[in-house]
Amino acid sequence: MNPSPVSIRVAGPQDWAFIHALVAQHFTGLVAESALCHWLCHESHRVFVAELGGRPVGFIHVQPRPAAGELWLNLIAVHAEARRGGVAARLLAHCEALAVGQGLTRLALQCHVGNPQGLAFYARAGFLRGEQHHDPEIGQDFVRHVREVPPGTAAAAFGAAPSIWAGRLRRLRYNLTIGRTSSLGELRSAAPIAR
Numbered sequence: 527m528n529p530s531p532v533s534i535r536v537a538g539p540q541d542w543a544f545i546h547a548l549v550a551q552h553f554t555g556l557v558a559e560s561a562l563c564h565w566l567c568h569e570s571h572r573v574f575v576a577e578l579g580g581r582p583v584g585f586i587h588v589q590p591r592p593a594a595g596e597l598w599l600n601l602i603a604v605h606a607e608a609r610r611g612g613v614a615a616r617l618l619a620h621c622e623a624l625a626v627g628q629g630l631t632r633l634a635l636q637c638h639v640g641n642p643q644g645l646a647f648y649a650r651a652g653f654l655r656g657e658q659h660h661d662p663e664i665g666q667d668f669v670r671h672v673r674e675v676p677p678g679t680a681a682a683a684f685g686a687a688p689s690i691w692a693g694r695l696r697r698l699r700y701n702l703t704i705g706r707t708s709s710l711g712e713l714r715s716a717a718p719i720a721r
Contacts, residue, residue: 532577532578532583532613534574534577536573536574537573537575537585541573541582544582548604548605552603553603572588573586574586574588574617576617578613583608583613584608584614586601586621587602588600588624590625590628591630592630596632597621597624597625597632597634598634600635602617602635614647622675622679623680624682625675626675626679631674632674632675633672634671635671636659636670637668638667639667639668651673652673653673654671654672655670656669656670656672657670
């Protein structure tokens, strides 16, 4: 029996609890809830969800950095039950297409030094390991990684940024959906993989 193909789509409000749960599991102490809210609701940030058989299994948060010629990959996470099935590789391929659509030539990211699985994954995926640096805002050490977008990569539409008012309405919906009193830790087990 052939496995279901991984599909990628723009994240919507129906995905917020799922994304929160993965962030709580994989980025404890590294992502503030207020930052996640901003990324899901405003500006040039985009969050894409990977689906397998019609259920969400992973996500990636990206932001174009035209001055540097990079598409910045801020967060990527795949649910434990879907790992080693090509989901993360499919998300990276989607990012290559997004970069081409934005006229960007590189994918770039930083990986926490205490994440040996992530460091190994990026090495296998062809990212060049760069300098290690300390982030004073988070108080943690990270390693920068960069990968050139392969020639011939097909372009994908990034989509227009929401207007200021649309972003504010999304934030209001976010606050009502997720609840300002909820912390990422409380959401860690609140949204297991959809079945």
